[in-house]
Amino acid sequence: xxxxxxxxxxxxxxxxxxxxxxxxxxxxxxxxxxxxxxxxxxxxxxxxxxxxxxxxxxxxxxxxxxxxxxxxxxxxxxxxxxxxxxxxxxxxxxxxxxxxxxxxxxxxxxxxxxxxxxxxxxxxxxxxxxxxxxxxxxxxxxxxxxxxxxxxxxxxxxxxxxxxxxxxxxxxxxxxxxxxxxxxxxxxxxxxxxxxxxxxxxxxxxxxxxxxxxxxxxxxxxxxxxxxxxxxxxxxxxxxxxxxx
Amino acid sequence: xxxxxxxxxxxxxxxxxxxxxxxxxxxxxxxxxxxxxxxxxxxxxxxxxxxxxxxxxxxxxxxxxxxxxxxxxxxxxxxxxxxxxxxxxxxxxxxxxxxxxxxxxxxxxxxxxxxxxxxxxxxxxxxxxxxxxxxxxxxxxxxxxxxxxxxxxxxxxxxxxxxxxxxxxxxxxxxxxxxxxxxxxxxxxxxxxxxxxxxxxxxxxxxxxxxxxxxxxxxxxxxxxxxxxxx
Numbered sequence: 001x002x003x004x005x006x007x008x009x010x011x012x013x014x015x016x017x018x019x020x021x022x023x024x025x026x027x028x029x030x031x032x033x034x035x036x037x038x039x040x041x042x043x044x045x046x047x048x049x050x051x052x053x054x055x056x057x058x059x060x061x062x063x064x065x066x067x068x069x070x071x072x073x074x075x076x077x078x079x080x081x082x083x084x085x086x087x088x089x090x091x092x093x094x095x096x097x098x099x100x101x102x103x104x105x106x107x108x109x110x111x112x113x114x115x116x117x118x119x120x121x122x123x124x125x126x127x128x129x130x131x132x133x134x135x136x137x138x139x140x141x142x143x144x145x146x147x148x149x150x151x152x153x154x155x156x157x158x159x160x161x162x163x164x165x166x167x168x169x170x171x172x173x174x175x176x177x178x179x180x181x182x183x184x185x186x187x188x189x190x191x192x193x194x195x196x197x198x199x200x201x202x203x204x205x206x207x208x209x210x211x212x213x214x215x216x217x218x219x220x221x222x223x224x225x226x227x228x229x230x231x232x233x234x235x236x237x238x239x240x241x242x243x244x245x
Numbered sequence: 246x247x248x249x250x251x252x253x254x255x256x257x258x259x260x261x262x263x264x265x266x267x268x269x270x271x272x273x274x275x276x277x278x279x280x281x282x283x284x285x286x287x288x289x290x291x292x293x294x295x296x297x298x299x300x301x302x303x304x305x306x307x308x309x310x311x312x313x314x315x316x317x318x319x320x321x322x323x324x325x326x327x328x329x330x331x332x333x334x335x336x337x338x339x340x341x342x343x344x345x346x347x348x349x350x351x352x353x354x355x356x357x358x359x360x361x362x363x364x365x366x367x368x369x370x371x372x373x374x375x376x377x378x379x380x381x382x383x384x385x386x387x388x389x390x391x392x393x394x395x396x397x398x399x400x401x402x403x404x405x406x407x408x409x410x411x412x413x414x415x416x417x418x419x420x421x422x423x424x425x426x427x428x429x430x431x432x433x434x435x436x437x438x439x440x441x442x443x444x445x446x447x448x449x450x451x452x453x454x455x456x457x458x459x460x461x462x463x464x465x466x467x468x469x470x471x472x473x474x475x476x
Contacts, residue, residue, distance in 0.1 A: 003316055004316065067388075067391075068391075070388065070391040070392055070395065071391040071392075071394055071395045071431065071432055071435030071436075072395060072428070072431075072432065073395045073398040073399075073408075073409070073412070073427070073428060073431045074395070074399075075398050075399055075401075075402070075409055075412050076398060076409075076411075076412045076424055076427050076428040076431065077428065079412045079413075079415065079416045079424050080421060080424045080425060080428065082416065083415075083416065083419060083421050083424065084421070155304055158306070159304075159305075159306030159307065159308075160306075162306050162308050162309070163308065163399070163402070166402070166416075167416070173308070176308060176309070176312070180312075180403070188312055189312065189313075189316075191309075192306075192308070192309030192312050192313060193309075195306050195308075195309050196304075196305050196306060196309050196310075199304045199305065199306055200301065200304055200305075203301065203304045
């Protein structure tokens with residue numbers, strides 16, 4: 001536990017906070033990697049996922065892509081791109097885009113798929129055009145699942161961004177690797193605590209966001225479902241049950 | 246390809262080390278998750294808390310967790326136990342929600358029927374709940390397996406031998422072929438594990454094969470497969 005206190009002391013030490021190699025700046029780099037990569041990935045994956053979800057075509061490819069990428073070792077991809085593209089922010093950024101695409105793609109098409117087919121039929125029946133069906137029905141109803149996809153992408157990238165320091169320096173991982181190399185355990189632990197806290201805070205924000213984007217009508221139905229219990233949750237004793245009469 | 250053919254022994258040795266490092270977390274994680282998932286379902290108040298707290302464990306980035314492990318366990322810095330235990334934590338974090346959902350997906354009428362037939366709670370769990378939630382559990386296990394095999398590579402950053410060694414060594418000596426062979430070997434292990442799990446499912450859950458692909462149950466398995474991930 002003493003070491004843990006050393007780590008917290010390292011975080012609180014003003015000498016480690018400001019300046020270009022202080023943890024404020026490194027935290028900023030970590031966030032820039034995360035949101036930069038997720039934004040680029042979203043530009044690719046959201047239209048693609050919507051296309052798959054709306055038309056139902058290429059579903060199998062999308063499923064195996066988003067499932068199979070889970071086994072792709074991020075460190076290996078990062079190092080391979082680092083060897084190819086050289087030192088700089090490009091290799092880590094590209095790696096994180098590759099990591100972020102599958103969960104966002106899955107969130108986008110699963111969101112469209114989860115919409116009840118009858119709802120879409122109803123939307124067509126009241127005269128909505130194809131683009132209205134997408135914009136006014138499928139996108140809002142699929143939003144919670146899309147945010148879920150973005151949430152796992154952000155978490156995956158913010159965790160992996162720690163490894164960026166291995167090929168190009170920068171971000172919070174820089175402290176972890178420097179600490180391991182110089183046996184400065186307080187520095188390693190301090191940075192580890194910061195990365196973990198950052199991940200937990202982002203998780204909390206996204207969990208909240210995911211709740212907030214559920215359309216009002218859907219929330220109302222959920223509430224109603226809770227109240228309207230089946231009339232036969234308990235066994236009926238004594239009186240015979242007459243069904244369908 | 247030259248690099249691979251001249252270093253086949255090294256790759257094979259690391260592959261075995263990698264398998265030895267990733268199999269125990271998958272197995273132990275599964276064995277821990279099912280009872281925890283059952284407890285989470287059994288007592289309504291605990292369900293939310295257990296699932297949220299264990300789910301949050303998965304958000305801890307792997308490199309920091311590998312570094313925290315010696316402090317918590319009191320193990321030496323380079324012990325492979327650090328990585329194994331950390332991977333088990335991730336396996337449990339991923340698996341518990343699927344286990345709870347799988348057990349909850351068993352039709353209540355079936356459970357009542359089993360009780361009415363005179364099954365005790367213990368028998369009912371082993372003979373009804375567990376087999377019927379099998380397909381969902383298997384889907385979760387496949388996700389855990391892929392994620393564990395991939396995460397084990399990061400252990401090599403903290404000095405625990407796995408296929409990740411090929412990444413580190415390939416980077417230091419600037420041999421892209423070495424890094425590529427590491428990636429391919431990890432993917433191969435993941436695919437073989439996945440096939441073995443599917444085979445295991447065929448043997449232990451023979452009835453699930455007859456289910457049509459469009460059923461709500463298979464849709465649920467698909468959503469389980471899509472559950473998010475961290476590395």
